[in-house]
Amino acid sequence: SYSFCTLLEGNKMADLESGSPGRENQWMEVKCECGERVLFPWLGYELVQCPFCGMTVSTKDAVPGEVPDARTQVEAIRHETEVALNRPPKTHAERAKEFAEKFRWIEHRWDAIEAAFLGKPYRHGNVKMYLNGRVILPPSSAYFAIPAFLILVPYFLLLLCFSSLHFDTYLLYSVIFAHTFLLFAHATEPGIQERDPSTPAKPDSTQDVGNYRIPIKWCSTCNIHRPARASHCARCDVCVDNFDHHCHVTGTCVGKRNMRFFLLFLIFTTAACYEGWVFAVRKFFNTQVTGGQRAACFVVIMWTSFGGLGMTGMTLSTFYILGKGLTTREYSKDVYGTSTGHPYDKGSFVQNVVSFLSQPASKVWGKDLSREDPV
Numbered sequence: 001s002y003s004f005c006t007l008l009e010g011n012k013m014a015d016l017e018s019g020s021p022g023r024e025n026q027w028m029e030v031k032c033e034c035g036e037r038v039l040f041p042w043l044g045y046e047l048v049q050c051p052f053c054g055m056t057v058s059t060k061d062a063v064p065g066e067v068p069d070a071r072t073q074v075e076a077i078r079h080e081t082e083v084a085l086n087r088p089p090k091t092h093a094e095r096a097k098e099f100a101e102k103f104r105w106i107e108h109r110w111d112a113i114e115a116a117f118l119g120k121p122y123r124h125g126n127v128k129m130y131l132n133g134r135v136i137l138p139p140s141s142a143y144f145a146i147p148a149f150l151i152l153v154p155y156f157l158l159l160l161c162f163s164s165l166h167f168d169t170y171l172l173y174s175v176i177f178a179h180t181f182l183l184f185a186h187a188t189e190p191g192i193q194e195r196d197p198s199t200p201a202k203p204d205s206t207q208d209v210g211n212y213r214i215p216i217k218w219c220s221t222c223n224i225h226r227p228a229r230a231s232h233c234a235r236c237d238v239c240v241d242n243f244d245h246h247c248h249v250t251g252t253c254v255g256k257r258n259m260r261f262f263l264l265f266l267i268f269t270t271a272a273c274y275e276g277w278v279f280a281v282r283k284f285f286n287t288q289v290t291g292g293q294r295a296a297c298f299v300v301i302m303w304t305s306f307g308g309l310g311m312t313g314m315t316l317s318t319f320y321i322l323g324k325g326l327t328t329r330e331y332s333k334d335v336y337g338t339s340t341g342h343p344y345d346k347g348s349f350v351q352n353v354v355s356f357l358s359q360p361a362s363k364v365w366g367k368d369l370s371r372e373d374p375v
Helices: 015-018 071-087 092-102 102-117 141-161 163-167 169-187 259-284 291-323 328-333 349-357
Strands: 002-004 028-032 037-041 047-049 056-058 123-126 127-132 135-137 205-209 213-215 231-233 236-242 245-247 252-256
Touching: 028 291, 092 102, 102 141, 135 169, 141 169, 141 259, 141 291, 169 245, 169 252, 169 259, 259 349, 291 328, 291 349
Parallel strands: 002 037
Antiparallel strands: 028 037, 047 056, 123 127, 127 135, 205 213, 231 236, 245 252
């Protein structure tokens, strides 16, 4: 069956611009990846849109098609209508993916900026490596600017309204340290395991940790036996040691090597919210401020109230889970069952937190990335 396409506005073919008599009325045919045959009139456009799957199809591989008669057109329209009626509704994940695609241009622009300062990146999964692995950035590094902007908004709003803000050194230092540890958590290698594509597939094994036997799983994507507490991140497409979670705030995985920076980012961001709230409340009830300054204080109070409550919850929940000697993934999935103990429990809250935060924060990559193919 044929399906009639939607012509996309864009650059026309050079041969049509220069003049190709007789081709304007010619019908062309191209096959979409969904299997449908898309029929379109030759108007010189490079791209057409399949009405069934919505994908953009290039016309470079188009071949001349038969001129459809009225009956063929009616049958095609009827077939398109039946497919549209029988198509299942889009899931939440599909809608979220379509929404993310609309803002994909932000990542492309950000990648160009990174390449201008750090050179061409190399890929380990979806992770971008610069300077031979010394700087490792996640695939969604463009979204690093979003939490940085949200933290700076109330501070700059107060700075514009009150010239004496620089005397509140606690608020200033909290904002600076929050951005510093956000950058460290974003750019620090979280514990990525190197791939070994030459190793043949092996069965899962086990490892004895104290009185417990921990399964050591084989990762078919990275082609390695990942460590006991490691997990494969679908977003970054790498195995991360002591995998806690993939944080959409920092845009990176939180694991063995950047957990301390992530926790310090939560602490100083929470402190910045409460210090900004106290400063705004004190100025709001000051009789010497103007109406505009009081309105700005009200905005900051609401902003920091919701932000402070959210960050407090995240900070306390992270400390609670670390105090149990678990990662967020292990706690949410109840990896070790409902028993009171597990092999990585040090016996006290403080020892469990210290053991997580005392992990090494750097790694020397033995792989020469300069021999890899750049992106």
